[in-house]
Amino acid sequence: MTDRVQTSTSNGAGADVDAIETSEWLEALDAVVAHDGPVRARDLLTRVIERAQQSGTGPIASLNTPYVNTIPADREPPYPGDPELDRRLRSIMRLNAIAIVVRANKVSSELGGHIASYQSLATLYEVGFNHFWHAPSESHGGDLVYFQGHSSPGNYARAYLEGRLTERQLLGFRQEVDGAGLSSYPHPWLMPDFWQFPTVSLGIGPITSIYQARFMKYLEARGIAQTAGRKVWTFCGDGEMDEPESMGAIGLAGRERLDNLIWVVNCNLQRLDGPVRGNGKIIQELEADFRGAGWNVIKVIWGSRWDPLLAEDHDDALLQVMEACVDGDYQTFKSRDGAYVREHFFGRDPRLLERVKNMTDEEIWLLNRGGHDQQKVFAAYDAAVKHTGQPTVILAKTVKGYGMGVSGEGQMITHQAKKMTETALLHFRDRFELPLTDEQVKAAEFYKPANDSAVMEYMRERRAALGGPLPVRRRKAAQLPVPPLSEFQSQLDGTGEREISTTMAFVRILAALLRDKQIGRHVVPIIPDESRTFGMEGMFRQVGIYSPVGQLYQPQDSEQLMFYKEDRTGQILEEGITEAGSISSFIAAGTSYSAHDVPMIPFYIYYSMFGYQRVGDLVWAAGDSRTRGFMLGGTAGRTTLNGEGLQHEDGHSHVLFSVVPNCRSYDPTYGFEVAVIIQEGLRRMIGEQEDIFYYLTLMNENYQHPAMPAGAEDGILRGMYLLREGSKRSKKPRVQLLGSGTMLREVLAAADLLADDWGVVSDVWSVTSFTELRRDGIEVDRWNLLHPTEEQRTSFVEQSLGKRRGPVVASTDYVRTFADQIRTWVPGEYRVLGTDGFGRSDYRSALRRFFEVDRHYVAVSALKALADVGEIDPATVQAAIDRYEIDAEAPIPTSV
Numbered sequence: 001m002t003d004r005v006q007t008s009t010s011n012g013a014g015a016d017v018d019a020i021e022t023s024e025w026l027e028a029l030d031a032v033v034a035h036d037g038p039v040r041a042r043d044l045l046t047r048v049i050e051r052a053q054q055s056g057t058g059p060i061a062s063l064n065t066p067y068v069n070t071i072p073a074d075r076e077p078p079y080p081g082d083p084e085l086d087r088r089l090r091s092i093m094r095l096n097a098i099a100i101v102v103r104a105n106k107v108s109s110e111l112g113g114h115i116a117s118y119q120s121l122a123t124l125y126e127v128g129f130n131h132f133w134h135a136p137s138e139s140h141g142g143d144l145v146y147f148q149g150h151s152s153p154g155n156y157a158r159a160y161l162e163g164r165l166t167e168r169q170l171l172g173f174r175q176e177v178d179g180a181g182l183s184s185y186p187h188p189w190l191m192p193d194f195w196q197f198p199t200v201s202l203g204i205g206p207i208t209s210i211y212q213a214r215f216m217k218y219l220e221a222r223g224i225a226q227t228a229g230r231k232v233w234t235f236c237g238d239g240e241m242d243e244p245e246s247m248g249a250i251g252l253a254g255r256e257r258l259d260n261l262i263w264v265v266n267c268n269l270q271r272l273d274g275p276v277r278g279n280g281k282i283i284q285e286l287e288a289d290f291r292g293a294g295w296n297v298i299k300v301i302w303g304s305r306w307d308p309l310l311a312e313d314h315d316d317a318l319l320q321v322m323e324a325c326v327d328g329d330y331q332t333f334k335s336r337d338g339a340y341v342r343e344h345f346f347g348r349d350p351r352l353l354e355r356v357k358n359m360t361d362e363e364i365w366l367l368n369r370g371g372h373d374q375q376k377v378f379a380a381y382d383a384a385v386k387h388t389g390q391p392t393v394i395l396a397k398t399v400k401g402y403g404m405g406v407s408g409e410g411q412m413i414t415h416q417a418k419k420m421t422e423t424a425l426l427h428f429r430d431r432f433e434l435p436l437t438d439e440q441v442k443a444a445e446f447y448k449p450a451n452d453s454a455v456m457e458y459m460r461e462r463r464a465a466l467g468g469p470l471p472v473r474r475r476k477a478a479q480l481p482v483p484p485l486s487e488f489q490s491q492l493d494g495t496g497e498r499e500i501s502t503t504m505a506f507v508r509i510l511a512a513l514l515r516d517k518q519i520g521r522h523v524v525p526i527i528p529d530e531s532r533t534f535g536m537e538g539m540f541r542q543v544g545i546y547s548p549v550g551q552l553y554q555p556q557d558s559e560q561l562m563f564y565k566e567d568r569t570g571q572i573l574e575e576g577i578t579e580a581g582s583i584s585s586f587i588a589a590g591t592s593y594s595a596h597d598v599p600m601i602p603f604y605i606y607y608s609m610f611g612y613q614r615v616g617d618l619v620w621a622a623g624d625s626r627t628r629g630f631m632l633g634g635t636a637g638r639t640t641l642n643g644e645g646l647q648h649e650d651g652h653s654h655v656l657f658s659v660v661p662n663c664r665s666y667d668p669t670y671g672f673e674v675a676v677i678i679q680e681g682l683r684r685m686i687g688e689q690e691d692i693f694y695y696l697t698l699m700n701e702n703y704q705h706p707a708m709p710a711g712a713e714d715g716i717l718r719g720m721y722l723l724r725e726g727s728k729r730s731k732k733p734r735v736q737l738l739g740s741g742t743m744l745r746e747v748l749a750a751a752d753l754l755a756d757d758w759g760v761v762s763d764v765w766s767v768t769s770f771t772e773l774r775r776d777g778i779e780v781d782r783w784n785l786l787h788p789t790e791e792q793r794t795s796f797v798e799q800s801l802g803k804r805r806g807p808v809v810a811s812t813d814y815v816r817t818f819a820d821q822i823r824t825w826v827p828g829e830y831r832v833l834g835t836d837g838f839g840r841s842d843y844r845s846a847l848r849r850f851f852e853v854d855r856h857y858v859a860v861s862a863l864k865a866l867a868d869v870g871e872i873d874p875a876t877v878q879a880a881i882d883r884y885e886i887d888a889e890a891p892i893p894t895s896v
C-alpha cells in the first residue's frame, strides 16, 4: 500500500482511546444505512465531516474506499441473456486468440505476439461485446471502443467467429506484406475498414479517447452531429497508467464532466518486466487519483465466489488481510495453487483459516477475481453507462495469463510468452471445457462451432441487437464543397507596401474560411494557449471558445470589442497548455469524417518547437489514424523566432515531419504560397477525401508580399518555382539560388549582392517543400529502376534545374538535412547552408550570420561553387570573405 493512500482500516489515527464511544457512532451509522440507505448515510457523513473540518480537524476524508468491490453483491443487477452461453463463447475466443499467436510462432518466434494480456481481458471484452457496445446503425451512432493494442488477437478471434475474417487471414497474423494478413496491433492505416484507433503506443489510447469524448460533446453542443447516448470505451493496462499521457488529461475529463467516457483499467497487476506496484496496490492508488480528478470510480476486485466469505466478515478480519497483502503477493498467489493461498493468504489470520477449513484447496483456488466474473463486470458496466455527470473508470482486478497455467499464469515472464506447452494447452482445453481432441489441441487448431449451434446463434443475435460487428471503421463521409482559390484573393494580390508575416497571412486565410457559408462551420481552430502570439485573439469574440458551461464570469476585458469569450457553442478549442491534448483534439476532429460521419477541418496552430518533438508519437498516430487537417508550426525557424533562444527556435521540425508518409509539409515564404497550399489541402482532404494531413511552418517576420506570379501554383504545390529569373542572354557566370521560408529573402538579397559586387547572374527559386521534391524524386527513381527499357522519367528537380546553367546553392532556416534531401536530383554542384546547432537569442541578422545562412554566406558559397568549377578565381571568393567581414576562424556553430 502506498503511503499517501489511506484505507478505511488503517487511517493512521493510532489506538482507539474510547472503544465504546467508537462503537456507538458506528452503530448509529449502521442504523442509518439499514433504515434510510447508503445515500442518506453518505449525506449525513458529509455534513459531519464539514462540521468537523470547520472546527479545525484538518482534512479528514480519504479518497479511498476499502479494498472491496464498489458495488455490493446485493445491489448487482441480474445478468441478462444466457450466462452459460456467454461463458462458452468467451472460452472459444480465448482458445482462438491463443491459437492465432501460437500458430504464428510455430515455425519460428520471429513474428511475436502476446497471449497473456487478452487472457486477462477476455471477460472485460466479451461482456461489452455481448451486452453493451453499439455498432453504428440506423438507430445508434455507435460506441467508440479503444481496444488495448496488444490484445488484438482477441478481436481477431471474435471477427473470425463472426465470419468477418477467414482462417487464412488468422494464419496471416503479423504477415501483412502480401495484403492478406492481419496487423500486429490496431492500425487504421493497415486495416482501414476494421481498426478505428491506434492504441498500441501506450498512453495514446487513453489521452486520445478523452479528447474524443470531449469532441463529441463539442459536436453536439454546436449542433453539428448528434452524439448524445454514444459512449467512448477505453481499455488500458495498469502498467500503461504510468505513461504521462495516460493520466495527464484525466483532470479535463473530470472538469468537463465527460459522462460519455468509460475507461476500463485491466488491473492484472503486471506489466512487461514485473509487477506494476509490487509493494503497493495499483487499484487503490488509481482510485484516489481518479476520484481526486472528479471521476466516478468503480472497483471490481473480487469475484462472486468471495461473496459468502465477505458477507460473513463481520469483524473485518478478511478485509484486513485483503488490505495488508500487496500486489506482489496477489500476483504470486495466482501463480501457485490453492494450498499456497490457504497458507499465505488465509494463514495470515487464524480466524480466516478457521473460516476456510471446510473448503478444499481446489475451492480456494477457484476464488475468482472480479475482472474474471461476468456478473461483477456486467454490474460495473451497467452502472457506468447509467452514470451521469462524471466520466467513469472501472478498475478491474484480473490475472495476467489467466488460464495459461504452467505456461505463464501470473508468472513474471507471462507478458512475452508466445507459446504454450502441450500440457498447458490440454489443461486449458479442460479448464474451459472446449470440445477438442488432443490432436486438435496440440496442433493449435482454430475452433468454430457449427453455424446453427446455440452459441453461434447467441453470438449473432447479441451483435444484431447491438447493431452489427465491432470494430468497424468508416472510410468516407459526405463530401463538403471546396472553396475556390479566389476565396483568398487578398493573399494572391500581395500586400503592396504593407509588411506582414506568414502567420498573419494564415490568420486571414483562416478568418476567410470561418466566414465561408458552406464550410465555415466545419473549421476547428485548435490552439494551446498561444492565440495572442499568433494574432488570433480577434477570433475569440468572432467564433467563441468552446466551454461546456459557457462563461460563468464577466471577463476582465468585456468592455472591449474582442473580449475573451467562452461559449457553449464556441468553435475554438483553446486547449490550455497541452500540446498532447491539442494534437489529440486534432486527431478527433481530423477523423470525425470516420467516427461521426461528418467531416471537420482542424487547424491546429502551435509553437513549432513544441510540436513534433514534444508529441512525436501522437503525430505518428495521427498519420496511422488517417487524420485529415492542417498542423501549423507557428513562429518557426531557428533564426526567425530570434529572441527566444535554445529551447524555442525550431530548426528541424521539417526534418521530423518529412518521415511521416502521409504528411505533406511546406515552408512557404509568401501569403499567396500559403493560400495555394491550403486550398489544395482542402481540395485533397475535404474534396477528394484523401487520407493525408498537412504541416506548414509559419513565421513571425514582417515583410512585403508580392502578388502571385502567373502560373506559379503548380510549382508551389510540387515544391519549387522560379521566382526571379536573371538575364537570359547574359554570358556572365551564373548560379541557381534556392531558398525557403524567410530565408528566401536572404537569398534574394544575395542575388543582388552577386550581381552588384561580383557580376554574377542568379536565378532565384522559391522552394516551398524540399520534402515534396524528394518524394517526387524517389518515386521517379523507383519507376526508372523497375522500367529500365522504357523512356526514363525525370524528377521535378531535374525538370526545373536541368536546363539551367550554374552551380546550385540553397539556404533555409532549418538544418542542412532539410535542403540536402534533394541532392541526388540536383544537376552539378550543390551547396547547402543550414542552421545546424543549438539556437540562441539575438537579432535576426546576428543569428543568420552566426549560423552562416545569411545573404553574405549565400553569396560567398555561390562564388566558391563557381571557383570550384573553374568559372572564377578563388581570389574572388577571398575578396568576398574580406568584403563581407566574415570571420574565417570563428568556431563552427554546431560546437558552441
Ligand SMILES: Cc1ncc(C[n+]2csc(CCOP(=O)(O)OP(=O)(O)O)c2C)c(N)n1
Binding pocket: 117, 150, 200, 201, 202, 203, 236, 237, 238, 239, 240, 241, 266, 268, 270, 271, 272, 276, 400, 415
Ligand atoms: C509507449 C510504449 N512503451 C512501451 C511499449 C511496449 N509494451 C507493450 S505492452 C507493455 C506492457 C504493458 O503492461 P500493461 O499496461 O499492464 O498491460 P497488460 O498487458 O498487463 O494488460 C509494454 C512495455 C509500448 N507498446 N508503448
Ligand SMILES: [Mg+2]
Binding pocket: 237, 238, 239, 266, 267, 268, 269, 270, 271, 276, 400
Ligand atoms: Mg498489466
